[in-house]
Amino acid sequence: MEMARSHELVEGDTLRRDFGWALGVVFRAYLKAANEATGTLPGGPRGHQVLEASTRRPPVSQSVIAQEIGIDRTVMTYLLDDLEREGLLTRRPDPADRRSRQVVATDKGVERLEELRALILRAQDFVLQELDEVDRNSLRCLMQRSALRLDSLDPTAPCNVIQDIAAADQA
Amino acid sequence: MEMARSHELVEGDTLRRDFGWALGVVFRAYLKAANEATGTLPGGPRGHQVLEASTRRPPVSQSVIAQEIGIDRTVMTYLLDDLEREGLLTRRPDPADRRSRQVVATDKGVERLEELRALILRAQDFVLQELDEVDRNSLRCLMQRSALRLDSLDPTAPCNVIQDIAAADQA
DNA sequence: TATTGTTATACTCTATAACTATA
């Protein structure tokens, strides 16, 4: 029989004061809950995000979606194959650039997405169960603002964590 | 030449309104920045979290740390081997239970941890660069409260995302 | 020459199972 961990911090508990730790715990809990929520959907939570992206107007390309949800374009190929096989979306050539293919949800895909959203919201409530409605909205808003900023950065650029330290030491 | 993504949401941009999407973006950005910050440390950000845990008093066991940072105990073995080989921590038998081993940071490990913390804070600043100091503290606090709650739950239990829906539909 | 999407391959990471020693 193991003792349950306390919700409270104890003196010297530096791990659980770390933001990176909290982020990891919340992220893994979301993955677990969202995996339950998405059930048999190809790609699970990742498939849900692709479906969300495939309803955007004007339509976006495979590589844009891949970059936005943080996967490689080679992985996107297989994921779209699976979702297309289920009839949830289609790939169609971009009239403006024939190398590119636009990802568009089918009617069936939109229907499935409606159902998924209700379940995904449940998963989010599970993750944020500690917070009341006001705090949940604050957290969602702050996370979204942070994410939108990060999403707009050059994905190939380094974060300059080391460089900043060196510069700060010189000053 | 590709157009940079806007920080602003557009009509129908349902993906970037999703909390799961924001969580993923922030988490991946943290991993990227923390990887830069931890440099040659075995295990990278994960190694940092083990070091944080290995300063706790009273000392904790390998399996407790593994559960807390979300990795398998079999992975923990290799990670501790690497950190111990660098002289950053030691494993010693728990006098109260000779099956268990306590993980304790060495003086060298504590020193290294001090340096790491400054760099890790830079990584966190990178991730939260969009927010001012007040909002950063709000976000950190809300995330920590959520994480402490989730950390106290039974890790083998399901999230009951589906069950809750069925119950709600009946009501 | 650079980019999109595809495919095949190689690699890394993770999960599973088996084993020892303790409880």
Next chain:
DNA sequence: TATAGTTATAGAGTATAACAATA
């Protein structure tokens, strides 16, 4: 019988490189 830690193996997931079509 159950648990902590270790080890070896298998599987899943990911990254790399090469290719065809297009810009």
